[in-house]
Amino acid sequence: MIRIENLTKYYGERRAVDDISFSVEQGEIVGFLGPNGAGKSTTMRIITGFLMPTRGDAWVGDHNMATESLQGRRHIGYLPEVVPLYTDMTTRAYLEYVARLRGVERRAVRGRVDDVVQQCALEEYYDVLLAKLSKGFRQRVGLAQSIIHDPEVLILDEPTIGIDPIQVSQTRQLIRDLGKNRTILLSSHILPEVSMVCERVIIIHQGRIVAEDSIDRLSTMVSGAERLRLRVDGPADDVAAALEAVPGVAGVTFSEPNHLVEFAADEHPHGEITAAIMARGWTLTGMETVTMSLEEIFLQLTTKDDDDDDDDDDSYGDELDDDELGDAGDEDETAGEGAEQGAER
Amino acid sequence: MKNILVIARKELGTYLGSPMAYIVTAVFLALTGTFFTTYLAGVGYGDTSIRGFVNAARFLVLLFAAVLTMRLVSEEKKVGTWELLLTVPVRDVEIVVGKFLGALAMLTGMLMLTLYYPIMLMSFGDPDIGPMATSYLGLFLLGGACLAAGVFASSVTANQIVSAVVAGGILFGLWFLGVLGGLAPGAIGDVLALFSLSTYFADFERGIVDTRGVVYYVTFALLFLYLSVRSIEVGRWR
Incomplete structure (x- = not known):
């Protein structure tokens, strides 16, 4: 459903994504994991047609996102890392506007908005200005707009960032539900999250894929x-x-x-x-x-990668710093098995 | 077409939903009203024309177009909604035209509110309708051209102030190109005047609809709308 072939993206001199290839099959939930600055958002922005690749191709269904972006975009629901809200609109007005932009027929708009509002548990906030919503609810409105046209493919960039633990677990459940009949690519730097929601993980570091497999297999492999x-x-x-x-x-x-x-x-x-x-x-x-937790796999892979090619990449790499792992640790209470193991180390 | 209208309606709604639009309109009316009145008082009420209003409005339109358009793209880039707009199945040109039409509707509304100047003149005197009508046509065309330049300025930056300054620079620069043309000798001066925003406006004030003027303002608007689309496209490659 999503196919990335030899994708490279430069921002000026800086190489953000370096010749990566992977694919996500129909119905899969795949986690896209890496520290901030690894190239996750850039890759997602290319898949969604927001950015053009420097080299290589991104395919969504049968559509090349460089040449048939418009057709491709119809099949995609996208939640960018910064939730794109018009804060002067109410939840209702915003979702109706996005529904129209995403090609929902005028007569169907009301019904679709009702559906996603219910799905994302936003009924109470129907007529509240988006500016007044808490971070967690803004995130949910963001999710709601991404599924308003019932897309086959969902691209979610850090869907649980910055929201409180109870809402995190609700959001994860929501994503799992959405994934039952959709293809989802989800990025995160919160490791337990990926291990709980996703069937397969792609680990990216300094613009390159350092590992791609199921979590179990990654564990023994590393x-x-x-x-x-x-x-x-x-x-x-x-x-x-x-x-x-x-x-x-x-x-x-x-x-x-x-x-x-x-x-x-x-x-x-x-x-x-x-x-x-x-x-x-x-x-x-x-x-x-x-079993090895994702944190350990992640650390091993990313540090191994550093050793391999510290010759030419110094200019652009964002190192994984302690704060990142600290964030992951904070998630432990809601994070189930994977995180418990992480915490007990 | 459908997408253009959806976006235009949303932009107009955003204007009308914010206090900024009302402040801008109030100031516009206060200033143009003042010039309308002072002109009439200056000629001892011996003239029934809206010349005072038009003389002020043609400059104010440059300024207000820059202010009205500064948020159109810049704000979306700043708060991140731009990423939504560029990933929905809507063409770049539809976004640009939709936003332009939203702003044009706003400006047209502002101009309509000034119609009470000519209405007042008509109820108290016997003004020449022709020049008044063409003046309004001229202001509308000039306004459209200015808004298009404003949309372009907004599309190149995420900073609203920068956008307004760039738009103001383009518009006042091109307006005074005519004055500069008057100073320059011979052919150079003529060429400069040819491209000036001010050159063609005089005819509209006098009651003449010159095709060259109409073509100039429409072309000016189309050119800047085209540049806006290109600017968005370039943004995808950066």
């Missing part, structure tokens, strides 16, 4: 190691020492109340570990395989 989280009823230091002595175990770390045991992916020391604990008379109360 790490080459597996980890077990154990809960053992016994003196922590002794337990750690005993575990380290088990053949095949590469490392043990203790973080109250769990021991984290690391070993190569092709080793399977589970039996030996259990035996070692029982031999000393302790009780094993929990054992769980830890």
Whole structure:
């Protein structure tokens, strides 16, 4: 449904997107992940026809967005990173205007607006000026305008940025619902979000794709190691020492109340570990395989990439800074499994 | 066509929904009214013409066109709605023409409100209708040309002040090109005058509809609308 071929975009001398290719199949929800300045928004702006590529092509359905932009745009719903609101309009007037612009027939406008208002739970704010809405509701109005013409393709640039945790989880649910019969490309720098909403992830860094796969496969691909989280009823230091002595175990770390045991992916020391604990008379109360969280995958990939090509790219890269990961950490409460693992590290 | 009307109606609605339009209109009426009256008083009420109003309005139109159009594109670029407008299935030219027509409707409304000057003259005297009608036609054409230049100025920047200054610069520069033409010798002066916004207005004031004048103002407007479309297009490649 969306096909990107050798896409490159320069802003003057600065290379924002560097020869990337990927595709999103019909009905897929794909996460587009990367630090700020990685080229996510630029790529999305090219897909939606807002910008022209310097080289390469973007296809939406059968339409090349450089030459048949108008036809392509009919199939796309787009929520830019900065929610495009006319703050002097009410929710109703705004959605009616966008509906008309997006080609909804005059007679159908009222009905479509009612539908999306209900879908995005905006009924209470029907006749409120957009200037008076909170950030979260503005975001929802933004989502509402993007689906007003019932598009096959949805491009969402950071759809949950800057809204509070309860609204974040509602928005994610909404996106999941929307994705049931649509193709969605969603960008984010909030890692748990992507792992919860998306089936597949494309990780972009400094304008290049550094990884593209399902989250599970990315996890094993990057790490080459597996980890077990154990809960053992016994003196922590002794337990750690005993575990380290088990053949095949590469490392043990203790973080109250769990021991984290690391070993190569092709080793399977589970039996030996259990035996070692029982031999000393302790009780094993929990054992769980830890998959690598997206944060870890992300960090590994992006730092690896830095090492590979620090020769020519110094001029434009935005480094992933601590604030970014901090943001991701803040999401933990609503973020389910992936984030919990991230938080416990 | 449908898209043009949707955009034009929205722009007109935005004008009418904001206090700015009313302030602008009030000031426009106050200033033109003052010149209308002072002219009549100056000739001891011995003349029934709107010359005072027209003399002021032809300059004010330059200024007010720059002010009315400054937000049309710049504001959308600033707040991010531009990204919405350029990704809906609407042609760039439809956006430009829609916005232009919205502003033209606003300016036409302002000019209509001044119709009470000639109406007043007609109820108290026996004015020559011809020059009054052509003066209004001239102001409308001049206004359209100025608004088109204003749309262009707005399309090149995200800053409304810059937009207004650029539009004002273009319009007053081209207006006084005629004066400059009068100072320059021979052929150069004639050529300068040929391109001046002011050259063709005099005929309209005198009650003459010269085709050259109509063609000039319409071409002027079309040229700047075309440049606006190109400017938007260039923006996509940047």
